[in-house]
Amino acid sequence: MKSFEIPEMYRSPLITAVKQKRKEEDKLKKDFSPTLLDFGTLRIHLARHFGFCYGVENAIEIAFRTIAENPDKRIFLLSEMIHNPQVNADLQSYGITFMQDTYGKQLIPFESLTADDIVVIPAFGTTLEIEEKLRKIGIQIEKYNTTCPFVEKVWNRSEQIARKDYTIVIHGKPRHEETRATFSHASFYAASIVVKDMNQAIELGKYISGDIRDLQKIGVVNQTTMLASDTQAIADHLKQVMIATYQPAPDQISARFADTRDTLCYATNDNQSAVYGMLETKADLAIVVGGYNSSNTSHLVELCEEKLPTYFIRDESKLLSKEEIEHFDFHHKLEKNTKHYLPEKTPVDILITSGASCPDAIVERVIKRLKSFFEG
Template sequence: MPNENIIAKDIKLAKYAGFCYGVKRAVETAKKLKAENPNKDVFVLGELIHNTHVIHDLEKLGIRTLTEIPENGEGICVIRSHGESPEVIEKIKQAGFELVDLTCPDVKKVQQKAIELAKDNYFVVIVGKEEHPEVIAIKANAKLWSENVIVAASPEQLVPYKDQIKSHKRVGVVVQTTQRIATLNSIVEYLTSISKELHIANTICASTSMRQSEAKELAQESDLVIVVGSKKSANTTHLAEILKDITKTIHIENADELNEYNELIKNSIKISVTAGASTPQDIIDDVLNKLRKEK
């Protein structure tokens, strides 16, 4: 006879969980390149995606990560979805590598927009974290055209530039593709109060917007949301931050980490699972299987 005190858990997986199209394209193309060029070395400058699991799998296929550009190179060197500065691209070519640029088309659009604004004499503000590789590349591209390019992840970081911004006729804003809309809004609010003319290009990518809005809806009807993905991944961390404001949220890298939250999971009935853009499907499946087993 079933125990009537046990309430079945309702476990849902978000539709937009896991690899986005830019990441999928980068991973699949890198694999294809190696398969089509078995006798050539294939390198990626920096980790192709923020996931140790995937990086190990790529290494097994012979696709290696370069941490710096050697003076002399041979074989293929891939630019990952984050993009690179023109200087780095030139260095790769100078070293003797064959270059394959897998910058995500959405990231390219931000670079283009930042260049356009810089050329048109706007004071350019890039919303994002200074150390993020995508931001470094956007800034380097825009800086070729103007000195007036800065990065800010909060209104506070704009304060030292207040006078400079005030004296400039026009201010243009672009956003790193996986930023939170709330961060963009707070920066725009501050800039509105100190600039004469403000041009905002909301360049948060469609994949990030859809992932974040779907996850917010799921969080509203969940007791617990589990965000799966690397703690080094900016888009996964942003996702967890957004959801924490709505309901109980945990950020884990793999199914094993669920053990740390046994009590919380036991006490939650409606559980939703989502994942960052660099989380492989098998890791998401492991998390779901483990949750379902413990149901």
């Protein structure tokens, strides 16, 4: 797989060494057990896969190269490039201006742009409508497009089945940038609908049973950061509804329900599988590191919460002391303060993972901060 040039400030000698050793020992990526960092009174169990994925590293490389090559031009990002506060703050410190917030609210009007400006499309991609606006202004978007290749794979697969008259069902969060972009691309070619979860998929199934024209042939694709198991469960449910409704012969099921399993993102699968593997280790608590508006990170938190106390933190500064932690409750969208989060025992076993947009350097700083609580 291609390697990218990303700033050293995001890299970690410790994490790089750990990942390289695991890669050499497990070339086929079949071992999802965590890596043990044994500090005596503290034992850290690092997930097998975590941190920057291919799409994120690709986006960071393009963004920083754009800055370096265009010192005299105005550079804009359509919105946050990835969902990590440090990376986005770093880009702003180099003079990049965000045109929209995460939810699409306009911060800088398109009318203020000129053909001499540069607009970087974030890793989530953007809608066809926004692409057309930028082209009409005369802005070249292809050179500065950081859309993740695995997001584009979803768009391409959607187009393929849409051209065969399938309606596209998108499993995603309706307000997420990637889902909005995927809906725009898919709906250009065919009727499309977004379902957020299984409850909405079940409701959609009732309309399928009603023999609505646009639901006689369907295919399910997803926002690439959703839980892979949830997407598969939704696809399986809708497939069974189609079979029950239309009763196709076994070799004719694909005429009603398109197989789209090939759109699931490898990094999402790897990171989620690594969490499942990590959770087989007995531990006292889990810490998940990443941006609070990061979809893929919140799903890792969700998996950990099912098994043990879990704390979602942005960086090491949230580890206030050995007795106190500030962490994010993504269910209620607020930060909480918890005391006595570390047990009064030794050794303390902590599971650690991070989202696909979290720099390894932050994870290393979290480990060092935890280690400092057990020294002396």
